[in-house]
Amino acid sequence: MKPPVHIAVTGAAGQITYALLFRIAAGDLLGADQPVVLRLLEVPAAMGGLDGVVMELHDCAFPLLHGIVTTDDPQIAFAGAHYAFLVGATPRGPGMERKDLLQVNADIFAVQGKALNAVADRAVKILVVGNPANTNALITLRNAPDLNPQNISAMTRLDHNRAVGMLARRCGAPVAAVQRVSIWGNHSTTQYPDLNHALVDGVPALEQVDETWYREQFIGEVQKRGATVIAARGKSSAASAANAALGHMRTWIFGTPAGDWTSMSVLSDGSYGIAPGLIYSFPVTVSNGRYAIVQNLSIDDFSRRLMRDSEDELKSEREAVAGLL
Amino acid sequence: MKPPVHIAVTGAAGQITYALLFRIAAGDLLGADQPVVLRLLEVPAAMGGLDGVVMELHDCAFPLLHGIVTTDDPQIAFAGAHYAFLVGATPRGPGMERKDLLQVNADIFAVQGKALNAVADRAVKILVVGNPANTNALITLRNAPDLNPQNISAMTRLDHNRAVGMLARRCGAPVAAVQRVSIWGNHSTTQYPDLNHALVDGVPALEQVDETWYREQFIGEVQKRGATVIAARGKSSAASAANAALGHMRTWIFGTPAGDWTSMSVLSDGSYGIAPGLIYSFPVTVSNGRYAIVQNLSIDDFSRRLMRDSEDELKSEREAVAGLL
Numbered sequence: 001m002k003p004p005v006h007i008a009v010t011g012a013a014g015q016i017t018y019a020l021l022f023r024i025a026a027g028d029l030l031g032a033d034q035p036v037v038l039r040l041l042e043v044p045a046a047m048g049g050l051d052g053v054v055m056e057l058h059d060c061a062f063p064l065l066h067g068i069v070t071t072d073d074p075q076i077a078f079a080g081a082h083y084a085f086l087v088g089a090t091p092r093g094p095g096m097e098r099k100d101l102l103q104v105n106a107d108i109f110a111v112q113g114k115a116l117n118a119v120a121d122r123a124v125k126i127l128v129v130g131n132p133a134n135t136n137a138l139i140t141l142r143n144a145p146d147l148n149p150q151n152i153s154a155m156t157r158l159d160h161n162r163a164v165g166m167l168a169r170r171c172g173a174p175v176a177a178v179q180r181v182s183i184w185g186n187h188s189t190t191q192y193p194d195l196n197h198a199l200v201d202g203v204p205a206l207e208q209v210d211e212t213w214y215r216e217q218f219i220g221e222v223q224k225r226g227a228t229v230i231a232a233r234g235k236s237s238a239a240s241a242a243n244a245a246l247g248h249m250r251t252w253i254f255g256t257p258a259g260d261w262t263s264m265s266v267l268s269d270g271s272y273g274i275a276p277g278l279i280y281s282f283p284v285t286v287s288n289g290r291y292a293i294v295q296n297l298s299i300d301d302f303s304r305r306l307m308r309d310s311e312d313e314l315k316s317e318r319e320a321v322a323g324l325l
Numbered sequence: 326m327k328p329p330v331h332i333a334v335t336g337a338a339g340q341i342t343y344a345l346l347f348r349i350a351a352g353d354l355l356g357a358d359q360p361v362v363l364r365l366l367e368v369p370a371a372m373g374g375l376d377g378v379v380m381e382l383h384d385c386a387f388p389l390l391h392g393i394v395t396t397d398d399p400q401i402a403f404a405g406a407h408y409a410f411l412v413g414a415t416p417r418g419p420g421m422e423r424k425d426l427l428q429v430n431a432d433i434f435a436v437q438g439k440a441l442n443a444v445a446d447r448a449v450k451i452l453v454v455g456n457p458a459n460t461n462a463l464i465t466l467r468n469a470p471d472l473n474p475q476n477i478s479a480m481t482r483l484d485h486n487r488a489v490g491m492l493a494r495r496c497g498a499p500v501a502a503v504q505r506v507s508i509w510g511n512h513s514t515t516q517y518p519d520l521n522h523a524l525v526d527g528v529p530a531l532e533q534v535d536e537t538w539y540r541e542q543f544i545g546e547v548q549k550r551g552a553t554v555i556a557a558r559g560k561s562s563a564a565s566a567a568n569a570a571l572g573h574m575r576t577w578i579f580g581t582p583a584g585d586w587t588s589m590s591v592l593s594d595g596s597y598g599i600a601p602g603l604i605y606s607f608p609v610t611v612s613n614g615r616y617a618i619v620q621n622l623s624i625d626d627f628s629r630r631l632m633r634d635s636e637d638e639l640k641s642e643r644e645a646v647a648g649l650l
Contacts, residue, residue, distance in 0.1 A: 021348065022564045028351060052558030056565035059550065061486040063501040086407065161386040168378065168458065176388040232378030239347045240381035 003033040004066040006121070008081035010112065011088020011130060012040035013049040013071070015235065019242035020085065021053065025062040029083075029246055031251075037067040041088065059237035074115035081120045085245055086112060086140065089130025099320050104133060109136040113143025120132040125252055125289075128154040130247050132186045132278040134265050137217045137315040141267065142280070142325045150290060150299070153252070153264035155185040156191065156281035158237065158244035163193040166218060167200065171208050177201045182283040182297075183311025185262035186317075191281065192306035193222040197297055215302070240247060256285045261294050272307065278314045329360040329391040331446070333406035335437065336413020336455060337365035337395070338374040340560065344567035345410065346378065354408075354571055356580070362392035364401055365415065367401035370642065399440035406445045410570055411465065412600065414455025424645050427457060431646040434461040438468025445472070450614075451481040458512045459604040460642040464606070466592065467532035467650045475615060478577070481508040481516065481570035481606035483562065487550045488518040488556050491543060498532050502526045507608040507619075508588035509628075510635025511642075516606065517631035518547040522622055540627070543648040547650050581610045586619050587589060597624060603639045 007024060009017055017040075023029070024036060038057070042050045050070055057068060071077050078084060089108065092101045109128070113257060116126060124147065125148050129139035137154035144152070160183045168175040179202075182194040195214055198205035221228070229237045265281040268274045269294045272282075283294040299307070318325070332349060334342055342365075348354070349361060363382070369374045375395055382393060396402050403409060414433065418642070434453070439449060440625075449472065453462035462479035469477070485508050492501040504527075507519040520539055523530035531539060546553070553633045554562045576587050590606040593599045596618045609616040624632070 009448065017566060022344065022349065022568055023351070025346070026353060026568070028348075049558055052554055052556075053551075053564075056555050056559060058490040059483065059487045059554070059562065059565040060568040061489040061500040061503075062568075063494070063499070149501070159386065162384045164386040165383040168386070174388070174391070176385040179384075224492070225380075229377055229380050229384070231377075231396055233374055234379060235377075237381055237384065239417075240377075240384040241344060242348055243351070243385040310572075 001118045002034055003032060005039045005082045005176050006037045006039055006080050008039040008077050008084040008120075010041040010077065010086050012042050014055055014087060015119060016087050016129065016241045016245070018053060019239040020087070020245055021057060022025045022060065022241065025057060025060065025065040025247055031247060032064070032308065035064050035066040037316050038065065038185060039069045040045055040071070041074060042070070042072060047072065054106065058325070069086055074112050074288040075119055078112070079119045080113050081117065081124050083249060084116060084120065084124055084126045085129060085249070085303045086126065086136070087129045087245070089136065098199055099201055101319055102135060102320045105130065105132065106139045106324045109139040110324045113140035115147050116140065118143035120150060122147070122304050124151060125249065126152045127245060127249055130150070130242065131187070134281070134314055137265065137279045138318065139321060139324055151269045152234050153248070153291075155188060155245060155248050156187050156265050157248040158241050159183045159187060159191055159222060160191060160263040161240070161247065163222045167198065167205055167209070168197065170218070170267070171200045171205070171212065175300040176255070179260045180283070181263070182261070183281045185281055185306045187265060187281065188310070188313060189223045190310040190313045191223055192303065192310055194284075194303055196300065196303060205215055251286055252291065253289060255287050262287050266291060266293070269293065273296065274311055275306070278311065278318065279313060280311065291317045327359055328354060328566045329362045330407045331364055331405050333364040333366065333402050333409040333445075335402065337367050338371040338378055339412060340563040341412050341454065341566045342575055343378060344564040345412070345570055346382060347385065348567065348571055350382060350385065350390040352389050352492040354574060357389070360389050360391040362394065363390065364394045364402045364404070364406055365396070366399060367395070367397060368413075369397045372397065384476045399437050400444055401436070403441050403568040404444045404484065406441070406449050407575060409441060409445065409449055409451045410454060410574070411451065411461070412454045412570070414461065414623050416507060419497060422483040427460060427642055427645045430455065430461055431649045435468045437647045438465035441465065441468035442471050447472070449476060449636045450574065451477045452570060452574055453477070454566065456512070456641060459606070460646060461605045461642065464649055466644060470505070474592045477592070478573070478616075479512060479591050480570060480573050481512050481565050481588045482573040483511060483516060484508045484516055484547060486502050486565070486569055486572065488547045491546060492520065492530055492534070493524060495538065495543070496530070497520065498525050498526045502517055504585045505608070506588070507586070508606045510606055512590060512606065513635070514548045515635040515638045516548055517628065517635055518544055519623065519628055521628060522608075575614065576611055578614060580612050586610050589616055591616060591618070594618065597622065598633050599632070600640065603636065603643065605636065
């Protein structure tokens with residue numbers, strides 16, 4: 001039996017994690033031969049609810065689940081962690097300004113970044129899911145100077161999967177036939193879901209859908225999908241977010257398929273003229289646990305404008321939390 | 326690519342199904358090479374919420390998910406279904422007597438049994454999860470005379486898994502070391518979780534735990550575990566129930582491991598003196614998709630009394646719904 005892998009998850013009593021933890025424990029992340037230890041972080045007020053989640057994890061009798069640690073101390077949660085899902089974040093409350101929201105979350109992720117820097121496994125892969133995810137990831141990265149920036153990313157996989165699903169349905173094709181969808185920018189309504197390079201059954205997607213649908217419907221529907229789901233369910237996306245987190249991390253570990261790529265929010269190196277130092281979503285390939293931003297894609301003026309809009313939003317978010325960088 | 330398997334799920338906008346559907350679509354039920362079509366049944370009032378769940382299923386871009394049908398008509402939901410998870414049931418409302426609860430659910434399962442009888446695949450495997458599960462399964466069975474009674478069962482796998490987990494923790498052993506736990510009777514607080522035949526690391530469990538713990542603590546904790554989880558979470562067990570439903574169905578399809586058994590509520594054939602015709606939880610082995618009640622276990626007076634108590638409860642439930650049998 002392999003030694004267990006330690007997986008830290010924050011916001012562990014929340015809705016997304018409730019959809020995530022049981023799949024990790026069942027083997028959906030690392031496979032049916034890899035034992036895991038779950039290291040669950042919550043705020044003190046949520047520890048009672050977390051106890052209930054732990055009971056249910058025990059009640060599954062998962063053979064792969066070799067241990068559960070619960071704590072409100074990031075130094076304990078992240079000790080020796082090989083993977084960290086940073087899901088917990090403070091949602092926008094009544095009367096809270098956007099700047100306040102950024103600040104309160106920045107404080108959380110500064111603490112967690114420092115703790116990861118101090119105690120996590122040196123090769124820890126960190127995925128930030130909690131919103132504002134890109135800027136939270138930036139705070140984490142800047143507070144973890146001893147970790148490789150390659151190992152810190154934010155999630156735009158849910159947006160990517162939404163775009164893949166919408167395109168497949170539009171074309172009447174199976175989702176497996178869709179390749180090379182790209183999400184650029186921020187995980188927010190300014191993101192740019194780009195079909196210019198996408199293929200369906202190996203044929204350019206934009207030869208199979210009309211441009212009006214793409215520009216005037218598809219882009220907005222992907223950008224606002226979260227709100228659409230809330231309107232229907234009365235709750236924000238949880239199972240699909242958890243699934244995207246699993247998918248993001250699996251791709252990061254096991255790689256992208258030949259001829260395809262995924263979307264990850266990672267540290268900009270200046271590719272495509274995006275300001276270096278932002279956590280920005282790019283199309284990436286992954287191999288041997290390392291991502292590489294896809295290079296040399298042609299970017300038309302329409303795309304350029306949307307990519308810049310989202311970049312500008314990320315710059316303004318960065319300014320709002322400059323004190324912690 | 327194999328042709329898709331049709332999986333019907335009722336109560337499809339509920340909490341247990343929310344934890345179940347995404348795992349089915351990810352391949353946790355039938356494996357990574359088996360496409361599925363989800364056939365989702367809900368009551369009209371819940372169709373809006375179900376739309377939101379369907380959006381999230383789409384937003385996962387599951388390669389195995391070849392179709393989703395949503396309906397409030399059992400004749401559509403069950404058409405050609407190869408597997409049916411009957412999760413939806415009416416919970417006990419304020420001022421509702423136990424007899425009222427039995428009756429309102431009996432009405433639901435009578436309709437569903439008739440629909441399954443009429444339109445499901447002839448080899449459909451039906452798992453009743455919605456409570457009172459055993460009696461609901463009995464109603465289903467009696468309203469589906471053209472289906473093989475072998476193919477209708479109710480879930481005591483959650484109780485089984487809870488007992489396995491508790492015994493493993495008591496012994497400081499991994500859950501994989503626990504075998505031959507048995508749940509007898511009704512999926513209710515009268516159930517009897519039996520360790521007389523259980524093994525931990527191949528050694529009788531009752532040689533490794535003291536009898537006082539077994540009789541005065543373990544049995545009650547398994548029986549009342551659902552309430553304990555509700556007290557901690559503020560909600561009833563959902564992810565662990567969904568996991569048990571997957572486990573039950575997987576074992577039913579793929580079989581029990583050599584030397585071990587599971588617990589399923591199935592039609593009593595009079596084994597162990599239990600009244601024939603009740604849906605009662607027994608230890609069973611499964612091979613080639615068919616269960617067999619484990620025979621010739623020694624039953625001491627203590628066990629016999631608890632087995633009878635739960636049998637008596639099931640008899641009284643049957644009387645309460647006699648008009649539909």
